[in-house]
Amino acid sequence: MILVTGATGTVGRALIDALAPTGEPVRAMTRRPDSAALPAHVEVVAGDLDDPDSLTDAVRDVDRVFLVSTGPDGPVQDRNLATAAAKAGAARIVKLSTLSVGDHRIDDPITRWHRAGEDAVLDGGVPATFMRPTGFMSNALTWARTIAAQDTVFHPYADGRVSLIDPRDIAAATATVLTQPGHEGQAYPLCGPEALGPADEVAALAEVLGRPLRYVEVSPEAAHRAMTEHGMPAELADAVVAKGATTLQPGVAGPDDELRRLIATAPRTFREWARDHVGAFVR
Ligand SMILES: NC(=O)c1ccc[n+]([C@@H]2O[C@H](COP(=O)([O-])OP(=O)(O)OC[C@H]3O[C@@H](n4cnc5c(N)ncnc54)[C@H](OP(=O)(O)O)[C@@H]3O)[C@@H](O)[C@H]2O)c1
Numbered sequence: 001m002i003l004v005t006g007a008t009g010t011v012g013r014a015l016i017d018a019l020a021p022t023g024e025p026v027r028a029m030t031r032r033p034d035s036a037a038l039p040a041h042v043e044v045v046a047g048d049l050d051d052p053d054s055l056t057d058a059v060r061d062v063d064r065v066f067l068v069s070t071g072p073d074g075p076v077q078d079r080n081l082a083t084a085a086a087k088a089g090a091a092r093i094v095k096l097s098t099l100s101v102g103d104h105r106i107d108d109p110i111t112r113w114h115r116a117g118e119d120a121v122l123d124g125g126v127p128a129t130f131m132r133p134t135g136f137m138s139n140a141l142t143w144a145r146t147i148a149a150q151d152t153v154f155h156p157y158a159d160g161r162v163s164l165i166d167p168r169d170i171a172a173a174t175a176t177v178l179t180q181p182g183h184e185g186q187a188y189p190l191c192g193p194e195a196l197g198p199a200d201e202v203a204a205l206a207e208v209l210g211r212p213l214r215y216v217e218v219s220p221e222a223a224h225r226a227m228t229e230h231g232m233p234a235e236l237a238d239a240v241v242a243k244g245a246t247t248l249q250p251g252v253a254g255p256d257d258e259l260r261r262l263i264a265t266a267p268r269t270f271r272e273w274a275r276d277h278v279g280a281f282v283r
Helices: 010-022 052-059 074-087 109-124 137-150 167-179 198-209 220-229 234-248 257-263 270-276
Strands: 002-004 026-030 043-046 064-067 092-096 128-133 152-155 187-190 214-217
Touching: 002 010, 010 026, 010 167, 043 052, 052 074, 064 074, 064 167, 074 092, 074 109, 092 109, 092 167, 109 128, 109 234, 128 167, 137 152, 137 198, 137 270, 152 198, 152 220, 167 187, 167 257, 187 257, 198 214, 198 270, 220 234
Parallel strands: 002 026, 002 064, 026 043, 064 092, 092 128, 128 187, 152 214
Antiparallel strands: none
């Protein structure tokens, strides 16, 4: 039995689809089972990574765990699940981490949370694999509102470049790691096929949508303000802005060789991702 946490989120939900053809039994964890709308073939379990007692049912009889923690409490969440998984006798944990953990030049809050989280998982003693993806293509969904309203994308760091990755490719790589032997003790840097800046992404979206879009570089402060005005806690907005600044550093635009090896096919391009999600940007 494979436990998938973050099962209603971007990568966890894609992982459920990626595991379906393998026939492996999957248990999907969520804090809100009644509204999770998960596929009928998975067992749904209630669990909250912030509440260790709630994890007992989730890990029962599980031999492999996919761990998605989020935000500043991520390291505690990682520790809670790693401890529960060890008690339940799980054989492997695969944690969704972030690329920059492996780059000592980068030290923003999100990177620190994942570094501490990886250490917490190792402390639990269950053999672990760390999936370290770069920025997700799906982050562009946060632009849907201003694209629909103004045909415009407001985003800082015009000169930043990221080898953006399709979350479905992270899921495919994770399915390989969960279902094939020999990945314990590994940390995989996962980059997509092309290093893109925000203007490149906006150009690809315009092409797919068939109408011109404008890219406007805004200050990090303005981006922070927009995020908190739309309900993001200030600490998280600080972290997102600091993570954005790392796109100006070398190393964030890495090669896609590890991803290619794990998914045994060509990684998806941003244009492919945009074509498959065009409905999210239509007025
Ligand atoms: N976006 C990027 O560019 C990027 C790049 C590299 C790494 N990452 C990492 O990817 C992770 C996020 O993955 P994602 O985008 O797939 O997730 P997501 O779409 O943001 O969804 C978050 C998931 O976490 C679950 N969750 C939140 N709090 C929880 C709690 N206390 N207990 C149990 N489950 C909880 C939610 O489930 P319920 O609400 O159903 O309980 C949901 O399924 C983060 O660790 C992030 O740092 C992101």
